Structure formats: structure tokens, C-alpha cells
Amino acid sequence: MKYAILAILIGSYLVIDFIKKRRARGEDVIDINPKKRLSFNMKFIWLGLAVAVGALIVFTSFYTVDQTEFAVLTTFGKPSDSIVESGLKFKLPYPIQKVQKLSKETFSLTLGYREKGDQLQIMEAESKMITGDENIVLADLEVQWKIVDPISFIYNTSDPETILYNATSSSLRTVIGSSTVDDALTDGRTKIINDIRENLVELASHYNLGISIINVNLQDVDLPTKEVDAAFKSVTDAREERITKINEANKYRNEKINQMEGEQAAILSKAEGEKISIVEKAKGDVAKFNATYSEYKNNPNITRQRLTIQTIESTFSGAKLIIVDDSGNTVRYLPIENVLQKGVE
Amino acid sequence: MKEKTSVFQNIGKTFKKIVFIYLPIILIAGIILANTFIIKPNEYGVIKEFGRIVKVIEEEGLKIKIPFIQSVSKLPKHILFYDVPATEINTFDKKRILVDYYTLWKITDPIAMLETLKTIEAAEARLSDIMYSSVRNELGKLEYGEIINPADNKRGSVDLVVQDNINNILRNNLNGIEIVDIQMKRIDLPESNEQSVYKRMISERASKAQEYLSQGDAEKTKIMANADREVAELIARTSSRAQEIIAEGEKEAAKIYNDSYSQDPDFFKLYTTLNSYRTSIDNETLIMIPIDSPYLKYLSGE
Numbered sequence: 001m002k003y004a005i006l007a008i009l010i011g012s013y014l015v016i017d018f019i020k021k022r023r024a025r026g027e028d029v030i031d032i033n034p035k036k037r038l039s040f041n042m043k044f045i046w047l048g049l050a051v052a053v054g055a056l057i058v059f060t061s062f063y064t065v066d067q068t069e070f071a072v073l074t075t076f077g078k079p080s081d082s083i084v085e086s087g088l089k090f091k092l093p094y095p096i097q098k099v100q101k102l103s104k105e106t107f108s109l110t111l112g113y114r115e116k117g118d119q120l121q122i123m124e125a126e127s128k129m130i131t132g133d134e135n136i137v138l139a140d141l142e143v144q145w146k147i148v149d150p151i152s153f154i155y156n157t158s159d160p161e162t163i164l165y166n167a168t169s170s171s172l173r174t175v176i177g178s179s180t181v182d183d184a185l186t187d188g189r190t191k192i193i194n195d196i197r198e199n200l201v202e203l204a205s206h207y208n209l210g211i212s213i214i215n216v217n218l219q220d221v222d223l224p225t226k227e228v229d230a231a232f233k234s235v236t237d238a239r240e241e242r243i244t245k246i247n248e249a250n251k252y253r254n255e256k257i258n259q260m261e262g263e264q265a266a267i268l269s270k271a272e273g274e275k276i277s278i279v280e281k282a283k284g285d286v287a288k289f290n291a292t293y294s295e296y297k298n299n300p301n302i303t304r305q306r307l308t309i310q311t312i313e314s315t316f317s318g319a320k321l322i323i324v325d326d327s328g329n330t331v332r333y334l335p336i337e338n339v340l341q342k343g344v345e
Numbered sequence: 346m347k348e349k350t351s352v353f354q355n356i357g358k359t360f361k362k363i364v365f366i367y368l369p370i371i372l373i374a375g376i377i378l379a380n381t382f383i384i385k386p387n388e389y390g391v392i393k394e395f396g397r398i399v400k401v402i403e404e405e406g407l408k409i410k411i412p413f414i415q416s417v418s419k420l421p422k423h424i425l426f427y428d429v430p431a432t433e434i435n436t437f438d439k440k441r442i443l444v445d446y447y448t449l450w451k452i453t454d455p456i457a458m459l460e461t462l463k464t465i466e467a468a469e470a471r472l473s474d475i476m477y478s479s480v481r482n483e484l485g486k487l488e489y490g491e492i493i494n495p496a497d498n499k500r501g502s503v504d505l506v507v508q509d510n511i512n513n514i515l516r517n518n519l520n521g522i523e524i525v526d527i528q529m530k531r532i533d534l535p536e537s538n539e540q541s542v543y544k545r546m547i548s549e550r551a552s553k554a555q556e557y558l559s560q561g562d563a564e565k566t567k568i569m570a571n572a573d574r575e576v577a578e579l580i581a582r583t584s585s586r587a588q589e590i591i592a593e594g595e596k597e598a599a600k601i602y603n604d605s606y607s608q609d610p611d612f613f614k615l616y617t618t619l620n621s622y623r624t625s626i627d628n629e630t631l632i633m634i635p636i637d638s639p640y641l642k643y644l645s646g647e
Contacts, residue, residue, distance in 0.1 A: 079386060136546070155423055157424040158424065163424075166530050174495050227543065231546065235557065241558055246561065249569050252568070252572060260580065271586070271591050274591050289606065307616075307619055311623060322633040
């Protein structure tokens with residue numbers, strides 16, 4: 001349409017310019033001869049019309065398609081089956097053929113916030129939702145999508161972007177509604193993202209939106225108020241505290257066990273020592289016995305007497321000696337100490 | 346004068362030419378242009394004759410209608426989006442929640458649609474009405490937990506039931522429209538309920554935190570008690586091992602003694618007797634010797 005207006009403007013300009021030039025040359029446009037004048041004016045009208053139509057055809061027959069665009073060519077409203085390639089293109093002039101262009105770029109749809117340049121606008125109502133275990137969280141989501149089928153995109157639904165936005169809201173709430181608050185806040189996020197994506201892809205193909213979901217990002221999952229947030233943090237602290245306590249106990253255990261292992265080694269080595277000393281004592285005793293025995297074998301009587309006397313010498317020297325007869329009465333008292341001393345002397 | 350006449354004659358001729366040649370051409374062209382129209386793939390063209398619908402064009406392309414008698418209006422053929430206003434419902438367990446649905450619908454029979462609903466806006470109003478009576482009914486059979494958590498699939502099937510209900514009503518009323526899909530895009534709690542949910546979340550977390558703390562204490566005590574028991578066990582095992590070692594020594598010693606002493610039992614008797622004197626007799630010992638003891642012979646020098 002804008003080309004048509006442009007063509008008419010250019011046509012009018014050319015006619016006015018032509019008249020001006022004639023005037024400048026002194027050839028008055030309004031001739032004395034009315035017949036001439038009329039036919040002359042008619043000529044102008046035809047000329048203007050021809051120029052306008054010509055310009056319209058030229059301006060609306062050529063168009064360029066950028067590499068980053070899809071172009072859909074319609075002939076009397078009927079889209080051609082194939083998508084127009086990029087480059088300078090010719091088509092039949094306006095109203096017969098029209099071109100509609102769509103961007104190939106990846107679009108971003110956000111839920112829970114809007115990015116306006118550097119500014120971030122929070123939309124709490126959008127992000128507030130109920131989890132499967134009946135808690136409330138604030139979840140922000142970004143969906144990256146692009147148009148893959150421009151004809152479906154244009155003709156299948158009234159407003160694909162609005163539908164996608166609402167379907168995203170539905171998918172996000174469906175998935176969060178099936179998850180627990182702990183999953184949403186911590187380790188269930190990957191699964192949540194995959195589920196949302198799956199759900200959304202299914203809806204988009206069900207509605208035949210002509211778009212493809214490139215990526216789904218769960219930006220942030222937060223708790224609704226400071227108090228709730230603090231309560232959740234206290235659980236994290238308590239969990240840490242529990243681990244600290246277990247660590248302390250394990251430290252105690254390690255200390256005890258290590259100490260015990262030391263003690264164990266000491267007890268065993270003491271026992272080994274004792275064993276050796278018993279054995280060595282036995283060996284010593286036996287050696288002494290054997291030595292004495294070898295002498296005894298050589299001369300049993302002498303050795304027997306010597307040994308007896310030696311023993312009496314060394315043992316009886318301190319003892320008191322009483323000699324008794326068969327009836328048990330004391331016969332005489334012999335101060336054996338003195339006797340023995342004398343004997344030695 | 347003659348000139349003037351010819352001028353007027355000329356003007357007359359030109360006017361005649363304009364009136365009888367150019368003007369009809371322009372008029373006819375104008376009428377044709379005004380009565381041709383383009384139908385896009387996502388449009389229905391509805392042709393009326395004096396207000397009566399005579400034809401529905403479903404095929405896209407360049408179309409023409411009869412001038413003056415026929416008029417054309419267009420209706421969307423593609424899927425339409427309608428954001429149904431949010432409404433509060435009562436769940437089976439008497440909780441109030443705010444549900445917000447959107448629906449996708451399309452016109453399947455433009456004539457019926459125009460006859461019963463007339464405009465898109467009226468159709469949307471109609472959808473909103475039947476949708477919420479159906480949603481209220483069906484969701485009213487579910488408990489709060491079942492509505493918010495679609496994992497057990499009860500709500501998903503409710504959505505399908507609602508969709509079927511609505512389509513049945515629309516079909517029975519010959520509305521010429523059809524629901525393609527309904528989705529719950531939001532569920533919210535009334536403000537006062539939100540506050541109580543927050544309170545519950547806080548108290549749940551507090552008890553969870555306490556549980557961790559108690560668990561920590563319990564596990565600490567358990568580990569320490571286990572450690573003490575392990576140590577006691579180890580000590581017991583070690584001392585019994587030590588006893589065994591000593592016993593081994595004694596066994597070995599006994600063998601050594603036996604091997605040696607068994608050479609001559611008589612000498613052994615003498616040897617040990619004498620040795621036992623050495624160890625058992627001291628200064629305080631009082632020795633009584635019978636008068637005929639062989640020791641006395643030694644003592645008296647006999």
C-alpha cells in the first residue's frame with residue numbers, strides 16, 4: 001500500500017514539475033485555444049496516471065529478502081507452498097501478489113520478569129505458583145523459540161506469540177504443580193526444565209504454531225517472603241549442623257580408635273616380651289640344669305653330696321635348726337649358724 | 346463568434362466523450378474492483394444477499410460477488426485464542442482457589458455461528474459462561490491437592506471432561522464453534538490463604554530444622570557409643586590375645602623344661618628339691634630335723 005501512495009506522489013510531482021518547466025520557458029500551460037487547452041490538460045492527466053501506475057508496478061514488483069528473514073509470497077491471498085529464498089526478487093505487482101516477511105531470529109519469552117534494556121522488571125503475579133506439596137514459590141522462566149514454519153505461524157492461529165506465552169505459563173505451572181518445593185529449589189531443576197520443555201513442545205505442536213522451542217531456562221526459583229526464606233535457610237543450617245555433629249562424633253571415634261590401636265600394640269608387645277622372657281628363663285634354667293646334670297652324670301655321688309652341702313650352706317646359714325627324735329621331742333638345740341661359721345673358718 | 350461556437354462545440358464533444366466513454370469505463374472498473382475481494386487461507390468469506398446468508402467461501406483466493414445485491418463479511422478460520430477471565434471456585438474439601446484458564450477455539454460452521462452468536466465477542470462471552478459452569482462442577486469434585494498437583498492425572502482428565510462438556514453444549518446449541526484445547530494457566534490462592542500457607546511453610550521448615558538437629562545429636566551419640574564399644578571390644582580382644590601369647594610362651598617353656606628334665610627324673614627331683622630350699626628358706630625359717638636325718642650326718646661331719 002505504501003508503494004501505491006509513493007507512486008502517486010511521484011507521478012504528481014513529475015506532472016507539476018513538467019508544468020513549471022513549460023511555464024519557465026514562457027509556454028503558458030493555459031493556452032488561448034480552449035480546445036488545445038483541454039486536450040493539453042487531458043494529456044497531463046493521462047501522463048500522470050501512466051507514470052503513477054508505472055511507478056506502482058516498478059515499486060511493488062521488486063523486493064529483497066534478507067538472509068535473516070522468511071518471506072511468504074501470496075497470490076490473491078493464497079500463499080505459495082515454498083518459502084522465498086533470500087536475495088532480490090521479482091513478483092507480480094501489488095494487489096496481485098504480496099510478500100510477508102518474518103524474522104528467523106531466536107526470540108525470547110520471559111515469565112516472571114521483563115527485560116527492558118538494562119532494566120529488569122519483576123512480575124510477581126506471573127511467577128507465583130503452587131508446588132505439588134502445597135507450598136508457594138516464585139519461579140522465573142525464559143523460553144527461547146523461533147519460527148520454523150512461517151505459513152503455519154501466519155495462518156494457523158490468531159496470535160501465536162500470545163498462545164505460546166499462555167501455553168508456557170500452563171506448562172510451567174503443570175510441572176511445578178507436580179514437583180515438590182525441595183525439587184524446585186535444589187536438585188530437581190534439570191528434570192523440571194526437561195518436563196516443561198516436553199510439555200511446551202507438545203502444546204506447540206498440538207496447536208500447530210509453526211514455531212520450535214530452542215531452549216527453556218528456569219532462571220530463578222525463590223521463596224515468596226523473607227520469613228519463609230529465612231525458615232528454609234534455617235533448615236539448610238540445621239542440615240549443616242547435623243553434618244558438623246556427625247563429623248565431631250567421627251573425629252571422637254577416630255581419636256579413640258587410633259589411641260586404642262596404640263594401646264593394642266603396646267599390650268601385644270608387652271605380652272610378646274613376657275613370652276620371650278618366660279621362654280628365655282626356661283632356656284636359662286635348663287641350661288643351668290643341663291650343665292649341673294652333665295657333672296652329675298660324671299660322678300653322681302660326689303655331685304649329689306656337693307650340691308646338697310652347697311644348698312645347706314647357702315640356705316641353712318640364716319635358719320634356726322631344731323633336731324627332733326622319733327617321738328617328736330626336741331633332742332638338742334644346735335646353733336647351726338655357729339657350727340657352719342666354724343666349719344667355714 | 347464562430348470561434349466561440351466551435352470552442353463550445355469542442356467542449357461539448359469532449360464532455361460527451363468523457364460522459365459516454367471514460368466515465369462508464371471508470372464506473373465499471375470501479376464496480377468490479379469494489380466487488381472483488383481476497384479470501385486468505387485463515388478466513389471464511391460469508392456472502393449475504395440483503396442480510397440473508399447465501400454462501401460461505403472456504404477456499405482462499407480472488408473472489409467476486411454480485412454488486413449491490415450481495416455483501417461480504419469475513420470470519421476467522423484459524424484457531425482463536427481466548428483468555429477466559431479468572432474465577433474463584435470451591436474445591437471438594439471446601440477451599441477457595443482462583444483458577445485461570447485459556448482456551449483455543451475455532452469456528453467450524455460460520456453460518457451457524459453467525460445465526461446463534463453473531464460476533465466473535467459474543468462467542469467468547471458464551472464460551473466463558475459455559476466453561477466456568479463446567480469447570481466449577483468438575484473441579485468441585487476434586488480436592489485441593491488433586492487440583493494443584495496434576496501428577497496423578499486427575500486434573501488432566503477433568504480438563505478433558507470439561508472440554509467434552511463444552512463441545513457437547515456447543516454442538517447441541519448449534520453454535521458452529523468448537524473448543525480445540527483448554528489449559529489451566531494459573532491457580533492462585535486468595536490473599537488470606539496465601540498468608541496461612543506461608544505460616545505453614547515456616548512451621549514445616551522449623552520442624553524439619555529441628556528434626557535435622559535432633560538427628561545430628563542422635564547420630565553423634567550413636568557414633569560415639571559405637572566408638573566406645575569398639576574400643577572396649579578391641580581392648581578385650583587384645584588382652585585375650587596377650588594372654589594367649591603368654592600362654593604360648595609358657596607352653597614353650599614347659600616343653601623346654603620337660604625335654605631337659607625328663608633325661609633323669611632322679612636327678613631332677615634332687616635338683617628341684619635343693620632349688621626349692623634356696624627359695625623357700627630364709628633367716629626366720631625354723632628347721633626341725635629328725636635325729637636320724639641324713640643331713641645331720643653331713644652336719645656332724647660323720
